[in-house]
Amino acid sequence: MYDSGAVVSVPLKSAPALSATQSLASLAKADGVRFLLATFTTLTGKPCAKLVPVEAADALEGEGVGFAGYAAGAMGQQPRDPDVVAIPDLSSYVPLTFVRPGLGMVHCDPYVEDRPYAFAPRVILRTLAEKAAAQGTGLVSGAEVEYFLVQRGADGTLTTADRLDDAAQPCYDARGLTRMYEHLTAVSDAMVQLGWGPYASDHEDGNGQFEQNFHHADALTTADRVVTLRYIVQVLAEQRGMTATFMPKPFTDRTGSGLHLHLSLWDGERALFPAGAAEQDAYGMGFSAQAYGFTAGLLAHAPALHALIAPTVNSYKRTGATTTASGATWAPRTASWGGNDRTHFLRVPDTHRVELRGGDGSANSYLAAAGALAAGLDGIARALEPGEPGVTDGGPRLPRTLLDAVHALEGDDVVRGVLDLVDASAGVSDYYAELKREEFYSWHNTVSPWEIDRYLTAV
Known part of the structure; x- marks a missing residue:
């Protein structure tokens, strides 16, 4: 029931600006993060993720990580359909070392066959x-x-x-x-x-x-x-x-x-x-x-x-x-x-x-x-x-x-x-x-x- 953001005279910035030289791997290593939850949600809001070691963060950033969309849940897929590929948004990266030592999270935009996926809620809002x-x-x-x-x-x-x-x-x-x-x-x-x-x-x-x-x-x-x-x-x-x-x-x-x-x-x-x-x-x-x-x-x-x-x-x-x-x-x-x-x-x-x-x-x-x-x-x-x-x-x-x-x-x-x-x-x-x-x-x-x-x- 509390007022969320009672002082609203100026909108807050979404996230600190990233320099051209910053990468997901460098962000994670600076925070002592060893593993990243590459995360997206289904239409019903279920958070889905793969645990990616920081050594593979460059590949995650460049190519994404694949999921079987039908297995994830409400993603508009059947078992025969191609992978849902989660592409990380670096501005959403957060260290979660207070949850588990070495853990971080990055939110992803799902793609299918190199196109933003129409069934992905984050893609819809973006x-x-x-x-x-x-x-x-x-x-x-x-x-x-x-x-x-x-x-x-x-x-x-x-x-x-x-x-x-x-x-x-x-x-x-x-x-x-x-x-x-x-x-x-x-x-x-x-x-x-x-x-x-x-x-x-x-x-x-x-x-x-x-x-x-x-x-x-x-x-x-x-x-x-x-x-x-x-x-x-x-x-x-x-x-x-x-x-x-x-x-x-x-x-x-x-x-x-x-x-x-x-x-x-x-x-x-x-x-x-x-x-x-x-x-x-x-x-x-x-x-x-x-x-x-x-x-x-x-x-x-x-x-x-x-x-x-x-x-x-x-x-x-x-x-x-x-x-x-x-x-x-x-x-x-x-x-x-x-x-x-x-x-x-x-x-x-x-x-x-x-x-x-x-x-x-x-x-x-x-x-x-x-x-x-x-x-x-x-x-x-x-x-x-x-x-x-x-x-x-x-x-x-x-x-x-x-x-x-x-x-x-x-x-x-x-x-x-x-x-x-x-x-x-x-x-x-x-x-x-x-x-x-x-x-x-x-x-x-x-x-x-x-x-x-x-x-x-x-x-």
């Missing part, structure tokens, strides 16, 4: 961001990463990792933070070492739930960092005998975990969201016409956007919740917007940004950012108006299930177009929609305890 930048618009984003720390019993049941974390309203509890001090400070120290500018860790609204924040950057850099941070959080939790989960709603009676995105537009060093001195402020938020158009685009495409920002069956247990043990769900149910009000789909904390609160911990950070950027730019292009702020029943109702979100995606050319951006003939949007439809039906075909309780002796 392509859209470059297209927008060529037109003088850059997306800066900050991400709120929420998660639970749990333990799983032999019977599969989940319990809070901290057995003393049982308060009725645990949010911001100083004692709960202190009991998890070693884990939270290890994660924060990691972000300090990486230069991300972490500024807060807090106990969230659910028992066992935490959030850790770092400063905003360009959208691709932030998406990379979300992937990296999830990895760091999970590995460090495992080292302490816990499981860190980004599952949106692991507990029926507790608040779910979001991935809130704070979004702003820039033209170089010039902020595009605040209204100019002579500009009429139509809705009293201090926004420019571009910012209101961007906001309106997010609202107009909210149902389809949910297929990307809330992409699992479990996502809709979070947005559909009517109450929690703490008394609030903190998850929007309609596509509404307002000022500094956390009940809305879009919150406006200040004149520089809008907070997209509909996304959750299962979202692929690349697809979430790409979908939001495309929706907002469409609102600007069509000069859409967001309507009066604070009205909770004026906008479209958000999808109630993953299947509803898939139907909305299939009827929205703008959000579908995000998935089809790299190669319109590849059929990525159709593949993704079918993938998610089958995920819904697989869940629907599973008999649950709820059904046993309700129907076993009903008639």
Whole structure:
């Protein structure tokens, strides 16, 4: 629930500039890195990697490393298809020696037969961001990463990792933070070492739930960092005998975990969201016409956007919740917007940004950012108006299930177009929609305890 990147007067640089003589091998050796995780994600957000020795870093940089895409998961391939080749982006390199001595990571853009691969989420976001930048618009984003720390019993049941974390309203509890001090400070120290500018860790609204924040950057850099941070959080939790989960709603009676995105537009060093001195402020938020158009685009495409920002069956247990043990769900149910009000789909904390609160911990950070950027730019292009702020029943109702979100995606050319951006003939949007439809039906075909309780002796 914390504000991600509250000071946003100047966009942060994505990464230090690399000199022409720097190579992946030289960067790694300078940090004492012996092995590199060459990493990319599938459409569902699964991080995939090969462990490459630093002695092979030159070959990795020059030729990439091959993967069987079908084995990796949701990558649009069959066993007969050619390799997915991961080409590293040197600007994304980070040492992870605090996780394992000698370990580093570099994010990669997947290619197939020497062409950027249309099914790769990082390629999709990079392509859209470059297209927008060529037109003088850059997306800066900050991400709120929420998660639970749990333990799983032999019977599969989940319990809070901290057995003393049982308060009725645990949010911001100083004692709960202190009991998890070693884990939270290890994660924060990691972000300090990486230069991300972490500024807060807090106990969230659910028992066992935490959030850790770092400063905003360009959208691709932030998406990379979300992937990296999830990895760091999970590995460090495992080292302490816990499981860190980004599952949106692991507990029926507790608040779910979001991935809130704070979004702003820039033209170089010039902020595009605040209204100019002579500009009429139509809705009293201090926004420019571009910012209101961007906001309106997010609202107009909210149902389809949910297929990307809330992409699992479990996502809709979070947005559909009517109450929690703490008394609030903190998850929007309609596509509404307002000022500094956390009940809305879009919150406006200040004149520089809008907070997209509909996304959750299962979202692929690349697809979430790409979908939001495309929706907002469409609102600007069509000069859409967001309507009066604070009205909770004026906008479209958000999808109630993953299947509803898939139907909305299939009827929205703008959000579908995000998935089809790299190669319109590849059929990525159709593949993704079918993938998610089958995920819904697989869940629907599973008999649950709820059904046993309700129907076993009903008639």
